[in-house]
Amino acid sequence: MTVNQSLNAPATGPGPTARRHGRARLVVGYLAIAAILPYFLLKLAWLAGSTVGIATTSPIDADVLRGGNAVTMALEVVAAFIILAFTHSWGLRAPAWLVLAPAWVGTGLLAPFILTGPVVAGSGSAGDGSLEPWVGPLVYLGFGAQAVGIVVSFVLYVRARWPQALGGRVQDRSGGPYQPALDFLLAVMIVLFAVVGAARAMWAGGSGAGLGEDRAAGRGPAEQMADAGTAVFAVAAAIGLWMLIRRTPGRSRTWVPLVMAWIGGGALFGSGLYPMVLLLLGTAGLGPGGSGEGLVPFVDLTQVVVGTVSAVTGVFLLVGLGRCPVGS
DSSP: OOHHHHHHOOOOOOOHHHHHHHHHHHHHHHHHHHHHHHHHHHHHHHHTTOOTTBOSOOSSOHHHHHHHHHHHHHHHHHHHHHHHHHHSHHHHHSOHHHHHHHHHHHHHHHTTHHHHHHHHHHHTOOTTSOBOTTHHHHHHHHHHHHHHHHHHHHHHHHHHHOHHHHSSBGGGSOOOTTHHHHHHHHHHHHHHHHHHHHHHHHHHTTOOTTTOHHHHHTOOHHHHHHHHHHHHHHHHHHHHHHHHHHTOSSSOBTHHHHHHHHHHHHHHHHHHHHHHHHHHHHHTTSSOOOTTOTTHHHHHHHHHHHHHHHHHHHHHHHHHHHHSOOOO
């Protein structure tokens, strides 16, 4: 079976259990889309000229704000499309790459808000200080709800489309023809995961080493929680990939390390990608300068690299899971 055949293989015919799972996907999916609406409508109101939720004029250039609002609205539309693909039968027939690639990035961008959302909601602050206190909790808790919804709907989608990928135990899988390449990639990723995890854990603990004076002075509980979350995601991705690639003995079901690797790797990629884009824009003279950034951009770049490598590894694993028989 080829790569395209194993990833794009259609789901089996619907029986009573499949129909029940399909209903569960619909419920979870539409709840996730409902979580998108408050943020989307708020951005739409701002683009239309409304000042709802705005306490004072933002120090950020108005054109930059409008562009940012338009881009984030577009991202929410993409998120809604992904969720609809997860919850409707037509999504089961869509090309695998069209669903998996944006879903992985979307999961990575949203997953950190599961941890930071409650912190921001409790502090009642977000952004540059120009927003009303209720905006931060609304946005961050909404992002957290979206993250939960997209992860749950994704697991249900994979169970419907590729049931062999989630079934059985890890130790029952055979190595497959890609095992030497996977072993090499795992060794590289473990080193990179360690770099990211150590740096983020250090900053989460309150250390200012490597942050730069400007960034260290403006940090609060939300930033520390974000660093702690990134460290946790790095550990989760490392453990998940280790279990899948090394086929650790035990009774662990395949879906457990698969979900850990998916969410952990995606979260590292997503949380590192956005600041890296800003840094590159600044370097090119198209955005704010990069002075006072310290080691943070280098850690962000490491996150993007290790997230990308984990994605490539995940493709090998998905193909292998589709080829190999599932253990009892």
